Amino acid sequence: MVVRELSPDEVDRIFHGLADATRRDIVEQVLREAQSISTLARRYEMSFAAVQKHVAVLERAALVTKQRRGREQLVHGNPEALQRAARLLEDYERIWRHRVRAIEDILAEDVSSPDIRTQDPEERTGP
Amino acid sequence: MTVIDVRKDPQALTLTFVAEFEAPVERVWEVWADPRRLERWWGPPTWPATFVEHQFVVGGRSRYYMTGPEGEKAGGWWVITAIDEPHRLEFDDGFAGEDGEPNTAMPTTHAVVTLEAAGSGTRMTTVSTFTSLEDLERLTAMGMEEGMREAMGQIDAVLAG
Numbered sequence: 001m002v003v004r005e006l007s008p009d010e011v012d013r014i015f016h017g018l019a020d021a022t023r024r025d026i027v028e029q030v031l032r033e034a035q036s037i038s039t040l041a042r043r044y045e046m047s048f049a050a051v052q053k054h055v056a057v058l059e060r061a062a063l064v065t066k067q068r069r070g071r072e073q074l075v076h077g078n079p080e081a082l083q084r085a086a087r088l089l090e091d092y093e094r095i096w097r098h099r100v101r102a103i104e105d106i107l108a109e110d111v112s113s114p115d116i117r118t119q120d121p122e123e124r125t126g127p
Numbered sequence: 128m129t130v131i132d133v134r135k136d137p138q139a140l141t142l143t144f145v146a147e148f149e150a151p152v153e154r155v156w157e158v159w160a161d162p163r164r165l166e167r168w169w170g171p172p173t174w175p176a177t178f179v180e181h182q183f184v185v186g187g188r189s190r191y192y193m194t195g196p197e198g199e200k201a202g203g204w205w206v207i208t209a210i211d212e213p214h215r216l217e218f219d220d221g222f223a224g225e226d227g228e229p230n231t232a233m234p235t236t237h238a239v240v241t242l243e244a245a246g247s248g249t250r251m252t253t254v255s256t257f258t259s260l261e262d263l264e265r266l267t268a269m270g271m272e273e274g275m276r277e278a279m280g281q282i283d284a285v286l287a288g
Contacts, residue, residue: 062260063137082137084260084264086135086137088260088263088264089135089137089142089263090135092142092255092263093133093135093142093144095171096133096142096144096253097130098171098172099168099169100129100130100144100146100251102167102168102172103146103148103155103158103168104129104148105168106158106164106167106168107148107149107150107154107155107158110150110154110157
C-alpha cells in the first residue's frame with residue numbers, strides 16, 4: 001500500500017468530522033510527534049484517566065496506536081487510517097449524491113403525471 | 128441539486144447527508160415506501176436495483192438485487208427497525224447470497240432517515256453508520272468503480288467540448 005503524506009486540506013477535512021475538540025487535538029498532537037499520555041494530560045489539564053479514555057476511543061477507531069517505551073506508553077497518530085476513512089466516506093457521499101439526483105427525477109415525474117400510483121408495471125399497462 | 132449538507136465523521140464512521148426536495152413530505156416518503164419507486168434510485172446508475180420483496184413495516188424484511196454492467200447480480204436485504212410515517216424510518220441494510228438469504232459474513236449498515244417539512248418542500252436527513260473501516264471499504268468498492276467511471280466520462284465530455 002502506498003502511504004502518501006497528508007495534505008493540509010485532507011487533514012482539515014478529516015478533523016472537521018471529529019466531533020470532540022479534545023480528541024481532535026490529541027490526534028493533531030500525536031500526528032506531529034508521538035507523546036505519552038501523561039504529557040497529553042498536562043496539556044489539557046485533565047486527569048491521566050480522562051486522557052486515557054479519550055485515547056482509547058481514538059485507538060478503537062484506529063486513528064492512533066499505542067507503543068510501550070520503557071515505563072510509558074507513547075501515542076502515535078495513524079495518518080493512513082485517517083486518510084482511508086476520509087476517502088471512503090467521500091465515496092459513500094458520492095453514492096448518496098447519485099441517489100438524491102435520482103429521487104429528484106422521480107419526484108419531478110410524479111408532478112407531471114400525478115395519476116401513476118404504486119401498481120406493478122404489468123397492471124399499469126393493462127387495458 | 129439540493130444537497131445542503133454533508134457531515135463525515137471518520138472517527139464514529141458515520142455519514143450524514145442532508146438534502147431538500149421541492150415536494151411535500153408524503154411524496155418523498157413514497158420513494159422509500161413504494162418498491163417500484165425505491166428501486167429506481169437505490170442502486171448506483173450502472174447497478175440498478177430490483178426489489179423482489181418490500182415489507183414496509185417494523186420488523187419487515189426487504190430483499191433486492193442489483194444488476195451490474197456485465198449482468199452480474201449482487202443481492203441485498205433490509206430489516207426495518209422503526210417506522211413513523213411519514214417522518215422517520217430506520218433499517219439495517221446488508222448483503223445477501225445468491226439464494227436471497229442474508230449473508231452474515233458481510234457487513235451491515237444502519238440507516239436513519241428523517242423527513243421534515245422545510246418551506247414548501249421537504250428536508251431529508253440520512254445518517255448511515257458503519258460497523259468498521261473494513262466494512263465501509265467493502266461497501267464502497269462498488270460505488271468507487273462507479274464514481275471512477277462517471278468521473279472519466281465527465282473528463283471525456285470536457286475534452287470533447
